[in-house]
Amino acid sequence: MKAITFHGVGDVRVQDVAEPKVVDPTDVVLKITTSAVCGSDLDQYHKMGICNARNYMTPLPPLVRVGKLKPSRIITHNLALSDAPKGYAIFDRKEDRAIKVMLRP
Numbered sequence: 359m360k361a362i363t364f365h366g367v368g369d370v371r372v373q374d375v376a377e378p379k380v381v382d383p384t385d386v387v388l389k390i391t392t393s394a395v396c397g398s399d400l401d402q403y404h405k406m407g408i409c410n411a412r413n414y415m416t417p418l419p420p421l422v423r424v425g426k427l428k429p430s431r432i433i434t435h436n437l438a439l440s441d442a443p444k445g446y447a448i449f450d451r452k453e454d455r456a457i458k459v460m461l462r463p
Contacts, residue, residue, distance in 0.1 A: 360463070362393075362442045372440050394433065395442075395449045395459040435459040 361375040378387045421427035434457045437445045445459040 360439055362439065362461070370443055370446055372442050390463060393439070393461040393463075395445050395461070400446070400450055429458075433458045433460045437461055439463050 359375060359377055360372055363371050363373050363375070365371060380387060418427060422429060434455060435445065435448055437459060439461050442461055445461060448454070449456045449459050
């Protein structure tokens with residue numbers, strides 16, 4: 359399967375990796391259908407900073423479900439997973455007024 363792999367500052371690649379496996383009873387394998395590049399991801403890309411995106415994962419989905427938050431207003435680019443390095447570059451340089459880059463598998 360394809361995966362975006364992080365190899366250090368400034369080094370993001372799309373690579374073939376082994377399929378994940380359930381090993382323990384508490385494990386789960388998820389199929390990711392959509393992903394996006396976040397501004398906090400660039401901290402990792404540039405200087406190995408800490409991403410705080412998890413702080414938003416609980417309050418945001420309910421707002422999307424009830425229509426109070428429209429992701430389409432901030433998703434400015436939609437690219438194939440294989441274009442992830444290009445997505446990072448677009449976001450990093452703020453090309454075409456980039457806010458969020460969504461990646462499709």
